[in-house]
Structures are given as C-alpha cells and as structure tokens.
Amino acid sequence: MDPITPTDPQPIPATASGRRTALVTGVAGQDGVYLARHLLSLGYHVVGTLRPGSRWAPSTLGRAYAYLDGVELVDLDQRDHEGWAAVLEGLQPHEIYNLAGFSSVGASWGHAEVVAETNGLAVLRMLEELVAFRDRHGWSPRFFQPSSSEMFGISDQQPQTENTPHHPRSPYAASKSFAHHLTVNYRESYGLFTATGTLYNHESPLRGGQFVTRKITRSVAEIALGRRDEVVLGNLDVRRDWGFAGDYAVAMHRMLQLDEPQDFIVATGTSRPLSAVLDVAFAAAGLGSSEGYLRQDPAFMRPADVVDLVGDPTKAREQLGWTPSVTFEQVIEHMVRVDTARLATGVEDSVDYLLP
Template structure:
C-alpha cells in the first residue's frame, strides 16, 4: 500500500487484537493514530503500539468520547472497544448491553453533535458479528440475511449494527458496518477457544500439561486472519459512499479440525488422546454453523484473505511454543508468520 496524506484515525480498544493490527496498518500508511485503552487496563500491550498515541477512556463515557473527538479531530473512527466473549455474555448480560449497545448509541449521538458544530463528522466503522445471524437457514450468509441472535453478545451486536445503519440513513453520517466472522491470530485472548487450544497444545508439546478440556467440538465457524480483517475495515472507510459488508473466507471448519491442525503443528497425529469433553462448558444456546459470502467485499473493496485456515492455526501454535520456550510473551515478531 502507498502512504496516505496526513490523516488522523481514532481507534477505540486499540490494545485488543483487532485494534493492534489496525493501528499498525494505519501507522504504516502514514496516519496519526490515537487509540483508547480502558482506565483500569493492566498489562497493556505496549510492545505492539509503537507510533500510537494512547488515551484512557471508558467505553460508556459519552462526555469523554465527545471531548476526545474535539481534541483529536479525527478523519476516521474505528470502534473496536467492547465486550467480545460470546460465552461470558451469558453471565454478564447487563454489562454487554451497556458496552456493545448503549455505548454505540452515545458515540453516534456525539458524531451527530460534532457534525452540527463542524459541518461534517468523521467517518465511522462499527464491527458487527457473524453471531448476529444465529440459527440461519441461509448458508452462506450475505449482507441481506436476517438476524436471529442466540446470545446476549449477538443481540447487542445486532442492535448496534441496525443503529449504525439508521444513523447513516437518518443523519447522513458516513457509517459503515463490517460483519466480521471469526478471525484469529497469536494476539487472541486466552479466553477464546482457538487460543485456548493453541496454548494448550504448545504446553502439551513441551511436556507442561497432559490434556485439554473443551465443550462442543461439533460447532463450525468461518475462521480468518485478524490482520486481513483489519485491512478490510480500513478499505470500507475509503469508499465514496458508506456501505455494509460481510468479511469472511466463505468456508466453515469444525472445531475438531482446529484441534487436528494444532496438534499436527507439533507433530502429534492423534489429538483425541489429549482432549476431554466437559458438558459444563456447553453454552445455553449454541450456533452450530456459520460461514459468510465475501463476494461483495471481493468485488467492491478488492479484498481477499492472505492466510488460509491451516496457516493461521499453525502460526498461533508455533508462536505459543516460542512464547513458552523464550519467556517472551509479547513482541511484534509474533504478529505475522515468519
């Protein structure tokens, strides 16, 4: 990519997986990048945030967000902060509604107020989730597939998605949504099943644990690479007119396949010897299969994944092995395959 003219981007949740990949992309493109982190955040991944200005902001703080808009005057806003765990959303339904739903209302209201003061608001990206589709009769899902959310997390993402579209249509804001299917990397949090698998496999390979306990192995998801999805976010805000896109690979793989690839990456052919299923880890309502149709993104954004399923999982396993061997948990060298 060629460098942009001087532009400013505000990235909420900049210390998360997606925030890091996006911020580094934007810095490489010549942007000034300002990113928000939680006031109570511990162990912020500073190793990945070279060239990024960080500001403490609680996601639900409307006045704080409005003040930040005025002080930063961004050209683009990427809202990547929020509650990200589907499973944990059942235990924290009120928090996820506040963080993923009402917080977005407040941000959109502040963008409207900003436009009234300055004549134009920054372009705004809202990440939607494939979990919104829930129990869908349509495979693969497209931009027009109805939502049937099956968790508090999914319901709040659907709410925010429709709000973002409505504020675009009602107030003329440049707001775009990207419905992101599962996207992984070595920066995935340990609470997510893919990272739980790759870290555990690395520990098993190094003789530091004996088994891995999981819930439903039959679920299928469309798994991509987080850096590819960050690139799609940026492309959406470069269009002449705001639109909504599905960002996916177009293929689903069973969770059991993640296990097979992960164990094979450390030379173990039979994963079943190390895996135990625990019914208590099953969700109250699970979605069996989701995969998206990325045709619109391919045709209108020129976007396509650069890493395949096997490459992603192998990269995550090899990185976790290196973390355990070296004792270095975070370094930019882990972001992409060697």
C-alpha cells in the first residue's frame, strides 16, 4: 500500500532538505523499532528517544544497535517535563509518535504509581507542551497516542469498536484509558492534530520476554533444543486478537497522514485462545502438541483478568486502506524460528529476525 499524501490544515514549515522529521519516543521497544524502520523507508528523518541508563540509551550504547541504524537517538525520560519541552522546541518535528511507556499489564499491579506517572501524567504534560508550542509558533506537530485494547476490559460488545465504552481491569489499562481520553480532549478543546490508535495484541520476535507470547515461543524453542522440560503459564482461558507488530506500525503512520485527526481500532478482527498460541508454537518447533510439557502456576494469575478481546478493524480498512499482511500462524511460527536461532547461535539481535 502506498503512503497517503498528507494535507495539513495548519501548514507545517518545510525543512531545508525537504524531508519530514518524525520523533518516536521509546524507539528501542518493539513498536518503536518497526515504526522507525518504516518511517526511514519512506524517507523521513527519524529521531528516537530512549530512557537514560537503559540498555540502548545513547549514554550507555557501546555499539550500533542494528535495528536503529539511521535513527538519531536522544536520551529522554518520559516523565521529564522540562526535557520533553527542550526536545520538542529544539527538534520541531512534523510528527510525534508517543510509544514510550510502561507496557506490561501483569507487572502494572506491582508498579501502579509508576504506571500512572509514565502512561498518564506524562502524556498530559506532552499535550500541554504541544499547546504551548502551537501558541509560540502558530503550528504544532501531529501527535499519535497508542491506546490499548485492555481499556475495554469487561465488555458486552464483541467485537469492540471505536465507540465501545472503557472498563479497564488493571492499572495499566486505567492509565491507557486516561491518556486516550486526554488525547481526544486536547484535540477537541485546542484543535491539535492528535490521533489515537487502539492497538490489539501485536507480536514479533522483538516482544519482551515478560509477555506471554514470547514466553511461550522462547520456552518451546528451549524444549526443542533440550534445554528445558516445560512451559509454565497462568490463566489459559484468555482469548486475544493477535496480529503482527510490523503491520500495526504501518497503521500508526497512516493515521497521521489524514486530512483530519481521528481515532481507530487496529486489530485483525479474530479472537483466539491462548491454547492456539501453544498449538502453533509446538507444531512450529516440531514437537507436536503441548501435552506433557505444560504446567499451570497460580503465581502467574492476575488479581483481575480480561477473558476475551477482539477488535473491529472496519474503520481502519475503509479510511486508512489498512489490512494485516501477516497471519497469526505466521507470526507465532516466525517467533519460534527466531528464538531457536537465538539459542543456537547466541545472537540475540539481528535485522534478519524482523520479518517472517
């Protein structure tokens, strides 16, 4: 699909090079990597922020991070209001993709205050600075906020649409709902170009090890190589709408190319049980089924869980021209192959791991 040509009601000043500049916060995360590489392929100047002291932060980076070759890296803590204001004023980007934040639903129960500060109040401060920037310069960057399907929580509506009410069931979900409504309110109240994309579960080999899909694919690869005997999981009854992170990055970009800012569901439209992830992963590793390898541990159960989430991507298909290009089975099979290669070679990071 060809990129959409943007039309901006608030003309953005052209740069001397003619290239558009995109600022991607949290650029070393799964979504940040796929989005940054997509933007680079479209000719953008991409600047990415990383938390100071993190593995890939500019201040600690000992070698080039292969995934981010061509991206200008900047140290910035999401909660640093003054730092954000300085980066915004100094860079004056055309587009901002706010992908930094606390991303683990399960871990959010033990870090509720940090989650609220990082995912909620930090977004409020970013939006406030966009208003101040607009008042100084007469224009403002376009802003994308990633919302989460977890916001819907216990929903009587299946599938969920852009108009489904929120009923968050975790500190993470509550913080994302807060940021979502802030983004909509600042658009409606101040006329900013702020768009939200409610992202359903999207996976890749860059998924962190704390997420259940990556935990499964890594464990299955270890079993196949004779390095472990079982997969240990919590609630097996959950169902989710799983897609490919690279596809979802394309949708993020397209949202900021529209004539007017809007809110979108980004999903495949199909819900699958966690057991389906296990079935595909074990088959991909040549192990047959998970029988005899699976153990449930109550320690991995959450205080409250969401049983089923599935999104309706009709609006994204009709207005963005977006549809998933990678199937659920292809994603999980690819993750197993990459985790097997990582274990066999000792190479954790390679651009060859990115695409199925």
